[in-house]
Amino acid sequence: MSKKLLEIENITVRFGGVIAVNKVNFSLEKGELVGFIGPNGAGKTTLMKTITGMVEPQEGKILLNGELLNGKPIHERINLGLSLAQQIVSPLNSFNCIDNVVLACGKNKTKNLFKSLFINETAEEEKKAKELLEIVGLGEVLNEYPETLPLGYLKRLEVARALALDPLLLLLDEPLAGLNQKEASSLGDLIVKLNEKGQTILLIEHNLKEVIRICKKIYVQDNGRSLAYGDALDVMKNEDVKRAYLGTNKNA
Amino acid sequence: MDYEITLLTTMSISILFALALNFVTGLCGQISLGHAAFLGTGAYTSAMMTKASYPFLLTLPFAALTSGILGFFIGLCSLRVRHDFLAITTMGVGFLFVGVVRQQDFLGGEVGISGIPSPGFSRFWFLVFCLFLASLFAFFSLRIKKSWMGKVFESISDDEDVTRSLGINVSHYKIFAFVIGTSVAGVAGALYAHHLRFIGPDSFGFVESVSVLAMVIIGGVGSVWAVSITAAFLSVLPMVFQFVDDYKLLFYSALLFFMMRFSPEGLKGLVEKIKKNRKSKLDKENKNEQKAS
Secondary structure: OOOEEEEEEEEEEEEOOEEEEEEEEEEEEOOOEEEEEOOOOOOHHHHHHHHHOOOOOOEEEEEEOOEEOOOOOHHHHHHHOEEEEOOOOOOOOOOOHHHHHHHHHOHHHHOOHHHHHHOOOOHHHHHHHHHHHHHOOOHHHOOOOHHHOOHHHHHHHHHHHHHOOOOOEEEEEOOOOOOOHHHHHHHHHHHHHHHHOOOEEEEEOOOHHHHHHHOOEEEEEEOOEEEEEEEHHHHHHOHHHHHHHHOOOOOO | OHHHHHHHHHHHHHHHHHHHHHHHHHHOOOOOOOOHHHHHHHHHHHHHHHHOOOOHHHHHHHHHHHHHHHHHHHHHHHOOOOHHHHHHHHHHHHHHHHHHHHHOHHHOOOOOEEOOOOOOOOHHHHHHHHHHHHHHHHHHHHHHHHOHHHHHHHHHHHOHHHHHOOOOOHHHHHHHHHHHHHHHHHHHHHHHHHHHOEEOHHHHOHHHHHHHHHHHHHHOOOOHHHHHHHHHHHHHHHHHOHHHHHOHHHHHHHHHHHHHHHOOOHHHHHHHHHHHHHHHHHHHHHHHHHHHO
């Protein structure tokens, strides 16, 4: 039986005449932590949006745990086991930190409209939300509102909320962007810790130093095409990858 | 005594209507600038039925049903358009309703429907019935706010896309809010028609939609008790002071302006601010006493 959790087969996404993702094939196994890198305009976020359902591909298939995701709305994909921490943090500002996570923890209660009408109980979700916030290092700001917190905290809140959905696959879209070295390194350590506990993670990131440090495997995309996939250090030695990041020396 | 009963009945119907809009706009964050159309749909349905000799109480579910069906379709629109565009769409529905009703002879056209039969009970018991329905819906709204559905509504009101990314089917919740908010407006319309015994297209125009929106905003969007108090107060004001009735829109606009300037969160925000100030003052006094001792 295949251990593959995510399978992307021949995906093509076009915006008018621009091909953002071009016949990409990629797969991820259960328990893996894969870094997804590429220069600006490589189509990383577009592919991520295609997985979550914000963008529908013109060609190809996406399967999660053997289930076809194409054509399914976002909430159905989330209920199948996807979860996303977005690049631009978007906490619910009218909820404090713990309530942001509680709402995600209550996925089974909010899935059904009529069920949600008759249930008030939140004790179980509050306990789980508290534990998750402590794991990501936000145990001291449970009752603070997002507007009062710095970016580093909000990035962690985003991760906690994504984890609260008990995902099979956690998609992290540039979680380290905008953080200083210390914050980035600490969040990087957290990602490794989560993976060690068995969480499958696909990490889109620009911070190459951190990606190489924390990810054993790396997938590279450039101009919408797959460029390389494999062991992190081998991939970074790949001439095509070097060329994509550094360009070609025409005088050489 | 009759006058007081009339005032209180008007007040109860206004509270029910304002709470209906508060359900859509306050709890779920979906703006409706044409809510009078749903009030009108319920009023016309109920009035036509009682004129055809159906008992008043039987007309209430039908009033709720016709308004709810209209609300369902507006709810479908809310899946396509948001914010300002939804405001314009709902405003359009309001104008469309008045325009269509004016052209229909069987609905009385410009003249409206007069001689609507009595609901079948005395003025006092009609007041009790209106108060009962308003209280019932206020209780239902409070119940929703405490439930998981209330959390989802608040989340949709905050950010729809984030709510979707939490695995929640936002479309179902938005349509539900519209159906409930418009059905209850329809029931309020049925009560309105049998309270005044006369309805015309102008009773459900843009001014009525803006007036009820003003009640919700001045009260404090989402707050059941604050919206109820404001609706009660603002609905009887034009009956007590003639100049308020003559310059209704001007008066409501001025109130809205002052609220936006001094307490954007309405009466609810004002009360919370006073409570907070009083608490910090008490804390300060306690600290000073402790220092002194």
